[in-house]
Amino acid sequence: MAKIYISYQRDDQSFAMELAQRLKSAGHTLTYDVEALSAGTDWRTTLDQGLRTSEIFVVVVSQSTPRSQYLLAEVGAARAYSLESGRMLIVPIIIDDTAIPLSLQDIHGIIQPNKDLDQIVPKVEAAISSFIGRRAAQEKAATEAAEKIQSNAADYIRVAIDSLGRIESRDRRLGYVWYALGFLSLVVGIGFALWNLSIASQQTSIATESLVLVALKALVVIGLLGACAKYAFSLGKSYASEALKCSDRMHAIRFGEFYLRAFGEKTKWEELKEVFQHWNIDRTSTFSTLDPSSFDPKLAESLLELAKFLQSSKTAK
Structure with a gap:
């Protein structure tokens, strides 16, 4: 049985009330009853609530219909709700030779100028049965699709989280x-510099050129170690950044998992895509931003060339 709202113009009230009684006798429910509207009732609010809770919107169309702006407004509201939700059937009943209003011309109606309810009510019943059957089939298909999505999504979520967890731990x-190697390179560089200073301080008769050559070689080694430290720290930062990204992605996926558990049976594909759209929103890898030229120890190369030049000058002498 269905919840029915009947919209009509005052001149057609007697026909609408008889139609309502026939439909109530058939077991349907009217979402409002004119006879129940007592004095002092906010009738507009009552009718609006009745329209929003209805499954079937029956509109009685006659020559007086164009004169009722409120009836036409109800038709517009019903059409908007039907289009948005897909949960309302609109059934126009034309009870005279009037032209069908523009807002209803694209909907197949029941044309019965003789107002014969014995013919009208079975047609309304048939339309209701067909609508309820279609809606039940759609709801069943939607439920099966939601269950399939929930089942498959659970497997995907488990695999994705396990994979991201391993990547996050590795990174x-x-x-x-790499942070440890960078720190070790700095320590070795400092140690090497101190060792060279210690050796130089112990030499009392070393030639100036030899002293300069030793200092340059030390600077070359320290420069190389410094470049290695810088490169190691940059790699360590990149791996740490990728680990944080994996952690954020797992958090986003777990939120999607929570959403599925809370609203799984009602979840649609569009909603599912929206829930999970942020899990991999940042596809750029930190490693792609690394610039190898920034780690090129050009100072060390220059010092090495200078050391070679001094060595060759000393050999020539």
Whole structure:
């Protein structure tokens, strides 16, 4: 049985009331009853609520229809609701030779100028049965699709989270390793510099050219170690950034999982895409922004060339 709203102009009230009684006798429910509108009732609010809760919108069309702006407004509201939700059937009943209003011309109606309810009511019943059957089939298909989405999504979520978890753990460990190598390079560089200073301080009769050559070689080694430290720190930062991205993606996927558990049976494909759209929104890898030229130890190369030049000058002498 269905919830029915009957819209009519005052001149057609007697026909509308008889139609309502026939439909009530058939087991349907009217979402409002004119006889129940007592004095002091906010009739406009009552009718609006009745329209919003209806499944079937029956509109009685006659020559007086164009004179009722409120009836035409109800038709517009019903059409908007029907289009948006797909959960309302609009049934025009034309009870005289009037032209069908423009807002209803694209809807197949029941044309019965003789107002014979014995013919009208079965046609309304047939339209209601067909609508309820179609809607039940659509709801069943939507439920099956939602169950399929929920089942497949659960497997996908589990695989995605496991995979991202392994990547996040790997990147985090590699970040620590590269940070440690960078720190070790700095320590070795400082140690090497101190060792060279210690050796130089112990030499009392070393030639100036030899001293300069030793200093230049030390600077070359320290420059190389510094470049290695810088490169290691940059790689460590990149791996740490990728680990954080994986963590954020897992958080986004878990939110999607929560949404599916809460609204799984009602979830549509469009909603599912919207929920999971942020899990991989940042596709740019931190490694793609690394510039190898920034780690090129050009100072060390220059010092090395200078050291070679001094060495060759000393050999020539």
